[in-house]
Amino acid sequence: MKLYVFLNILLVIGELVTRTTGDGGCRPGKYWNPKILRCLDCTTCREGERLISLCQESQDASCETCPKGTYLHADNKSVCVQCSYCKEGQVTESECVSWADTQCGNPVCMPPPSERPLTLTKQPFIQTTMQTHFQGGSAPKKVDHTNEAPDFRCPNSTFSDHMSWIFLVCLVLVSLLCGVLIIWIKRSGMSLLSLLRMAKIPLPNKPEDGVIRKVSVISASGRSETRVLKENGMKFNTTSATITEQLARLLNPENGKNYKNLAGLMGYDSTFIGNLKLTPTEATQKLLEDWQVREDATVFKLYCYLEQLGRHDAMDVLLPLLTGQGSDVAMV
DSSP states (O other): OHHHHHHHHHHHHHHHHHSOOSSSSOOTTEEEETTTTEEEEOOOOOTTEEEEEOOBTTBOOEEEEOOTTEEEOSSOTTOEEEOOOOOTTOEEEEOOBTTBOOEEEOOOEEOOGGGOOSSOOOOOOOOOHHHHOOTTSOOOOOOOOTTSOOOOOOOTTOEETHHHHHHHHHHHHHHHHHHHHHHHHHHHTOOHHHHHHHTTOOOOOOTTTTOOEEEEEEOTTSOEEEEEEOOOOOBGGGSOHHHHHHHHHHHSSSSSSOHHHHHHHHTOOHHHHHHHHTSGGGHHHHHHHHHTTSTTOBHHHHHHHHHHHTOHHHHHHHHHHHHSTTSOOEEO
């Protein structure tokens, strides 16, 4: 312990002796630290840091990093300069950092992939006699292009590789918009057909108009017969309430294709469908009650809607109305 204290005393005495430069100060590039009674090396600012205060006799130098959007001046190390921006038609080769300005360059023009050779080599320019002399042996005049603005446009049959990124970003944005639209359609319970009607886009002829359906039925004798179904003009509002209740028991449940999908095929908007959701046990009844006042609200039309939804159980409820007495049927 005594030896350790003795060595520290000798170290301090030696520092006091060697720190002097004739005038009692530390050597150049050092400063005196009164806390530890020693001369220490002055701090040197790192790359991208500006000098705030110089190293003095009893004070170290201080530095700070240039703020974002600026960089350290090449000659004056205590000044941060605003970053530059590339001109129109140029591409950014390297972003501005605290120790260097923005680096700009001309776009790289390349031929289309179908015309791009395996190896691109630059052919040397060979000046011929035809190019160096006019007829009569006189030399052509030299044209000064130093004051002309640079042309950053790509030559014919070439494209800028920088533009491919813009195309990729646009493709991603379109895909995201399509995804959001599909999710919105599914959550609102609307079909594509009803969405087209809301947008007032002209639709092709409805598949149920004038289209004949063939179904298999069991006759009174127990034989399986194939009958042809087509529009017989029977209005749905002339049917009994039992038909509506049977359809409601099948279409009111939330699982599978239900009253919401049927309302979408009928052309109802999301507001009307949202009101039906408020009374789920009477949704189908209210939907059919509103729909049956239309001029074209026939049993056959409702049958075709259910066929588009794939609800064969609900189609079977309407089948007797289309194959029974008074309907326009034909044996096949």
